[in-house]
Amino acid sequence: MRLVVVGGVAAGMSAASAARRADGSLEIIVLEKGQRVSYGACGLPYLFEGQVDSIDQLTVYTPDFFRKERNIDVRLNAEVAAIQHPKREVVLRSGERLHYDKLVWAAGARAVRWKVDDPRLFALHTDVDAVRLQQYLEQRQPRRAAVVGGGYIGLEMTEALRARGLDVTLYHSGSQLLHTNDSWLTGRILERLQRSRVDVRLNTKIDDPRSLDADLIVGGIGLKPNVEVLAEAGAEVGRTGALRVTDLMETGLHGVYAAGDCCETTHLVSHTPTWIPLGTTANKMGQVAGQNAAGGRERFPGVVGTAIVRVCGLGVGTSGLSEHDARQAGFQPVSVTIQSKDKPGYFGGREIEIKLIADARTHRLLGGMVLGDQEILARVNVIATALTARMKVEDLVYLDLAYAPPFATALDPVLDAARRLLKLLD
Amino acid sequence: MRLVVVGGVAAGMSAASAARRADGSLEIIVLEKGQRVSYGACGLPYLFEGQVDSIDQLTVYTPDFFRKERNIDVRLNAEVAAIQHPKREVVLRSGERLHYDKLVWAAGARAVRWKVDDPRLFALHTDVDAVRLQQYLEQRQPRRAAVVGGGYIGLEMTEALRARGLDVTLYHSGSQLLHTNDSWLTGRILERLQRSRVDVRLNTKIDDPRSLDADLIVGGIGLKPNVEVLAEAGAEVGRTGALRVTDLMETGLHGVYAAGDCCETTHLVSHTPTWIPLGTTANKMGQVAGQNAAGGRERFPGVVGTAIVRVCGLGVGTSGLSEHDARQAGFQPVSVTIQSKDKPGYFGGREIEIKLIADARTHRLLGGMVLGDQEILARVNVIATALTARMKVEDLVYLDLAYAPPFATALDPVLDAARRLLKLLD
Numbered sequence: 001m002r003l004v005v006v007g008g009v010a011a012g013m014s015a016a017s018a019a020r021r022a023d024g025s026l027e028i029i030v031l032e033k034g035q036r037v038s039y040g041a042c043g044l045p046y047l048f049e050g051q052v053d054s055i056d057q058l059t060v061y062t063p064d065f066f067r068k069e070r071n072i073d074v075r076l077n078a079e080v081a082a083i084q085h086p087k088r089e090v091v092l093r094s095g096e097r098l099h100y101d102k103l104v105w106a107a108g109a110r111a112v113r114w115k116v117d118d119p120r121l122f123a124l125h126t127d128v129d130a131v132r133l134q135q136y137l138e139q140r141q142p143r144r145a146a147v148v149g150g151g152y153i154g155l156e157m158t159e160a161l162r163a164r165g166l167d168v169t170l171y172h173s174g175s176q177l178l179h180t181n182d183s184w185l186t187g188r189i190l191e192r193l194q195r196s197r198v199d200v201r202l203n204t205k206i207d208d209p210r211s212l213d214a215d216l217i218v219g220g221i222g223l224k225p226n227v228e229v230l231a232e233a234g235a236e237v238g239r240t241g242a243l244r245v246t247d248l249m250e251t252g253l254h255g256v257y258a259a260g261d262c263c264e265t266t267h268l269v270s271h272t273p274t275w276i277p278l279g280t281t282a283n284k285m286g287q288v289a290g291q292n293a294a295g296g297r298e299r300f301p302g303v304v305g306t307a308i309v310r311v312c313g314l315g316v317g318t319s320g321l322s323e324h325d326a327r328q329a330g331f332q333p334v335s336v337t338i339q340s341k342d343k344p345g346y347f348g349g350r351e352i353e354i355k356l357i358a359d360a361r362t363h364r365l366l367g368g369m370v371l372g373d374q375e376i377l378a379r380v381n382v383i384a385t386a387l388t389a390r391m392k393v394e395d396l397v398y399l400d401l402a403y404a405p406p407f408a409t410a411l412d413p414v415l416d417a418a419r420r421l422l423k424l425l426d
Numbered sequence: 427m428r429l430v431v432v433g434g435v436a437a438g439m440s441a442a443s444a445a446r447r448a449d450g451s452l453e454i455i456v457l458e459k460g461q462r463v464s465y466g467a468c469g470l471p472y473l474f475e476g477q478v479d480s481i482d483q484l485t486v487y488t489p490d491f492f493r494k495e496r497n498i499d500v501r502l503n504a505e506v507a508a509i510q511h512p513k514r515e516v517v518l519r520s521g522e523r524l525h526y527d528k529l530v531w532a533a534g535a536r537a538v539r540w541k542v543d544d545p546r547l548f549a550l551h552t553d554v555d556a557v558r559l560q561q562y563l564e565q566r567q568p569r570r571a572a573v574v575g576g577g578y579i580g581l582e583m584t585e586a587l588r589a590r591g592l593d594v595t596l597y598h599s600g601s602q603l604l605h606t607n608d609s610w611l612t613g614r615i616l617e618r619l620q621r622s623r624v625d626v627r628l629n630t631k632i633d634d635p636r637s638l639d640a641d642l643i644v645g646g647i648g649l650k651p652n653v654e655v656l657a658e659a660g661a662e663v664g665r666t667g668a669l670r671v672t673d674l675m676e677t678g679l680h681g682v683y684a685a686g687d688c689c690e691t692t693h694l695v696s697h698t699p700t701w702i703p704l705g706t707t708a709n710k711m712g713q714v715a716g717q718n719a720a721g722g723r724e725r726f727p728g729v730v731g732t733a734i735v736r737v738c739g740l741g742v743g744t745s746g747l748s749e750h751d752a753r754q755a756g757f758q759p760v761s762v763t764i765q766s767k768d769k770p771g772y773f774g775g776r777e778i779e780i781k782l783i784a785d786a787r788t789h790r791l792l793g794g795m796v797l798g799d800q801e802i803l804a805r806v807n808v809i810a811t812a813l814t815a816r817m818k819v820e821d822l823v824y825l826d827l828a829y830a831p832p833f834a835t836a837l838d839p840v841l842d843a844a845r846r847l848l849k850l851l852d
């Protein structure tokens with residue numbers, strides 16, 4: 001019995017490892033088109049601000065480790081050109097054919113790239129991108145950077161390049177940053193960017209980056225799920241553009257699973273298919289796909305859309321739906337924003353801001369946003385957990401959260417926000 | 427219509443303020459036996475390590491503020507000697523009588539004190555205790571301290587006195603610290619205390635502190651709820667020794683509410699009455715009692731037993747039941763302990779340890795303990811929220827918690843623990 005896993009980063013290696021734990025005798029082959037597996041791609045932006053020394057520091061395990069310790073055959077430079085499911089065959093770009101009994105497709109997503117040639121032009125998606133950009137930064141010592149795209153990568157790269165001392169202009173085609181459709185959140189991030197002397201141009205679409213006056217151009221202009229090869233083999237693509245899977249992470253092709261940035265999942269607040277490519281979700285999906293490919297019946301329930309990012313020192317955490325998205329999903333959103341302290345002033349407490357969104361009819365919590373220079377993780381994770389549990393604002397108000405002066409305030413900011421939101425709902 | 431509130435610290439001032447918000451025309455009188463209201467008593471230990479400059483820094487609002495801004499009549503040095511409920515009268519120690527229509531009893535708890543006289547002997551419960559101890563520390567410059575009691579106050583005072591450079595011996599009558607009945611947790615705290623060169627003597631009951639060879643003796647030997655006066659008036663005392671109240675925070679006496687450290691509440695995991703005197707709970711109870719005394723119908727659901735404390739730099743967060751308590755409550759506890767990192771090493775990640783406890787039959791999460799030098803708040807609060815939502819370990823495993831390298835690891839330690847616990851349950 002042979003399991004072939006396509007893709008060796010977050011979802012792929014999680015799937016392979018989970019399958020091994022579930023079945024010690026399964027033959028497991030991982031095909032990775034790049035030269036490295038199991039690396040923390042989310043850490044790449046921190047190479048450029050010097051927080052991470054080298055990509056090796058981001059590499060969790062080597063192919064050798066997987067071979068020796070987990071009996072998983074990892075093959076690098078192995079790009080898949082086609083899947084012939086009736087024959088249960090993977091066709092590699094090299095022409096080689098490989099039989100599979102079970103397949104996990106964890107081919108990830110790819111960065112959208114401009115189709116123009118300019119030596120100043122970079123994306124940041126893979127280890128190869130990171131090495132190229134790092135060399136350029138060291139050898140050319142660019143002074144003025146243009147970052148195109150106000151999503152996660154764009155904002156992380158803006159922070160990283162400012163930390164290196166470059167002048168940065170950030171271009172974003174839309175009016176709202178971070179795909180949140182929230183003008184309050186966008187306003188707060190803009191304030192921080194401006195305070196960090198980033199020149200921000202919203203509503204500015206860059207069709208041809210060659211026109212930009214900068215020494216370095218980094219494009220974070222979008223991601224596309226890698227679905228084409230599997231779609232050609234007959235797997236269904238959902239409305240989001242990513243692969244449709246059941247909660248067993250199985251595609252419509254019998255014995256073929258998908259996991260990670262290439263596939264969609266259920267949003268547990270809106271109950272609609274959603275595509276939110278993130279490393280931590282990819283790991284969980286991979287776990288489920290791998291277990292099931294090895295004969296299990298594990299179910300991945302979906303996500304509530306939690307994300308966190310640091311922008312020039314400002315922590316931005318979100319979970320659930322924005323008001324805009326809530327309205328689209330048929331809710332009647334009511335929201336509140338509060339300013340509070342993350343802990344007492346005498347323990348270095350700093351300002352923290354929270355926006356909570358609930359449904360006017362049912363009082364169900366729909367989403368939350370947390371902004372602050374420190375201690376935002378606790379607040380966004382409480383919101384994420386409450387969303388998963390479908391809590392109402394009434395439930396949130398009396399949550400028994402931890403309090404002692406070195407850690408928090410007696411009235412946690414989340415409880416403060418919930419209390420004020422409840423008043424608007426009554 | 428007159429509301430009298432007895433007690434002016436956490437629960438009392440929350441009740442008075444909530445009543446005022448609910449009813450602008452109610453006459454509200456607060457009777458405080460001390461000389462200060464609305465101060466953060468939980469901050470007192472941090473006076474001695476220099477984190478807090480003076481008690482004034484812990485005072486949120488003055489009586490004057492309440493009088494002018496909230497039209498609440500705060501009377502200091504007003505100790506209540508009796509309640510004559512048939513006549514709706516409060517009798518003060520001074521002999522003065524005060525009519526009430528509604529009453530909120532928020533008289534708190536008192537520290538257990540030895541009935542011996544020794545100038546070296548201190549407790550730390552009120553602002554007066556803190557001032558006395560602060561003066562003694564400054565004037566006498568004691569070098570060797572004995573702290574008696576391994577609960578929250580004992581451990582916080584141990585930390586504070588070590589931070590001032592005193593030699594500290596900690597005596598505790600039981601074998602487990604922090605009322606948790608958990609030898610793993612106790613072991614970890616002991617390690618930290620020993621590393622901080624605290625001499626710890628467990629299973630050592632001090633009947634007469636005068637025998638102790640020390641320049642300073644601080645007793646944190648227990649708390650007793652202030653129930654006697656109200657019990658004499660006919661209010662019911664529960665099995666825990668604290669006042670019994672409904673979820674409206676009403677006692678058996680019509681129109682008489684109780685809130686804060688003097689009353690018990692429901693433990694939402696064991697569904698038994700519990701007495702866990704904590705400031706943040708007192709605030710919430712006070713809110714509910716105040717609103718209801720002003721004509722509302724707000725319900726306080728109970729607590730899951732969340733607590734957090736710093737012990738010589740080690741953060742200790744707990745929520746729910748220990749295995750011992752779970753067994754007593756009729757569950758079949760299964761537990762796991764894990765060691766992980768709170769965030770990636772390249773962002774200063776440090777070790778964090780988590781113990782999760784679940785019921786073998788239902789897989790319901792019963793409790794959790796989190797230990798670490800940083801970032802424990804996020805983890806204990808996720809556990810508290812999951813306990814409130816009665817989540818199973820299966821639900822916990824797929825929680826969509828926030829991940830980005832500056833904040834957390836891709837597999838949050840809570841998820842890591844849940845995953846390993848699930849394996850034990852299957």
